[in-house]
Amino acid sequence: GIQVEQSPPDLILQEGANSTLRCNFSDSVNNLQWFHQNPWGQLINLFYIPSGTKQNGRLSATTVATERYSLLYISSSQTTDSGVYFCAVASSGAGSYQLTFGKGTKLSVIP
Amino acid sequence: DAEITQSPRHKITETGRQVTLACHQTWNHNNMFWYRQDLGHGLRLIHYSYGVHDTNKGEVSDGYSVSRSNTEDLPLTLESAASSQTSVYFCASSESPRGGEAFFGQGTRLTVV
Numbered sequence: 734g735i736q737v738e739q740s741p742p743d744l745i746l747q748e749g750a751n752s753t754l755r756c757n758f759s760d761s762v763n764n765l766q767w768f769h770q771n772p773w774g775q776l777i778n779l780f781y782i783p784s785g786t787k788q789n790g791r792l793s794a795t796t797v798a799t800e801r802y803s804l805l806y807i808s809s810s811q812t813t814d815s816g817v818y819f820c821a822v823a824s825s826g827a828g829s830y831q832l833t834f835g836k837g838t839k840l841s842v843i844p
Numbered sequence: 845d846a847e848i849t850q851s852p853r854h855k856i857t858e859t860g861r862q863v864t865l866a867c868h869q870t871w872n873h874n875n876m877f878w879y880r881q882d883l884g885h886g887l888r889l890i891h892y893s894y895g896v897h898d899t900n901k902g903e904v905s906d907g908y909s910v911s912r913s914n915t916e917d918l919p920l921t922l923e924s925a926a927s928s929q930t931s932v933y934f935c936a937s938s939e940s941p942r943g944g945e946a947f948f949g950q951g952t953r954l955t956v957v
Contacts, residue, residue: 734903764938764944764945764946766945766946768948774932774950774951774953775950775951776934776948776951778945778947778948781945819886819887821887821946830875830892830894830938830944831875831877831889831892831902832877832889832936832946833889834879834886834887834888835886836884836885836886837886
């Protein structure tokens with residue numbers, strides 16, 4: 734099956750700093766999503782981005798499908814950004830719609 | 845607003861008991877999924893369904909079963925609960941037949957003692 738690797742596994746930032754999280758995947762995809770898992774365990778949809786670039790406030794994401802990677806940018810980080818960020822993909826193989834998750838990047842934003 | 849809800853949110857059960865976790869979505873999505881989340885493993889797929897009466901095994905399906913009798917519900921059953929099934933379980937749904945955005949429930953924390 735498709736492999737998903739996220740880096741870095743852990744990241745500590747000072748409040749106000751910027752960061753880039755990376756997701757590499759091993760095959761062509763028809764779905765790529767970024768999630769934020771907050772300290773209460775809830776999975777929050779950030780971006781649905783199988784290709785291209787999207788922005789939502791301080792967050793933006795870019796997926797370069799031909800090179801099999803996606804980047805999540807967090808600017809002017811806040812303590813509420815802390816948690817685990819997951820990348821998940823669905824292979825574009827026939828009949829394959831289920832998401833495969835990376836192991837996540839744990840972000841800690843300190844005041 | 846459309847949503848996906850799981851129940852119960854927390855459950856403690858004894859080894860060997862049968863347990864059913866409920867998942868209900870009002871998105872009218874065809875695709876539904878069950879994942880478990882464990883430290884060090886991320887989220888792993890247990891079972892999934894692409895429509896009524898359709899069910900498929902995922903990566904870690906042993907000891908679990910699902911049935912899909914309508915569009916809205918995909919209950920997950922642990923036939924005989926084991927301590928290795930202590931985990932957080934997430935249900936998800938997605939729309940299109942070609943990789944639409946998936947939405948997740950709040951999760952169910954299951955402890956098997």
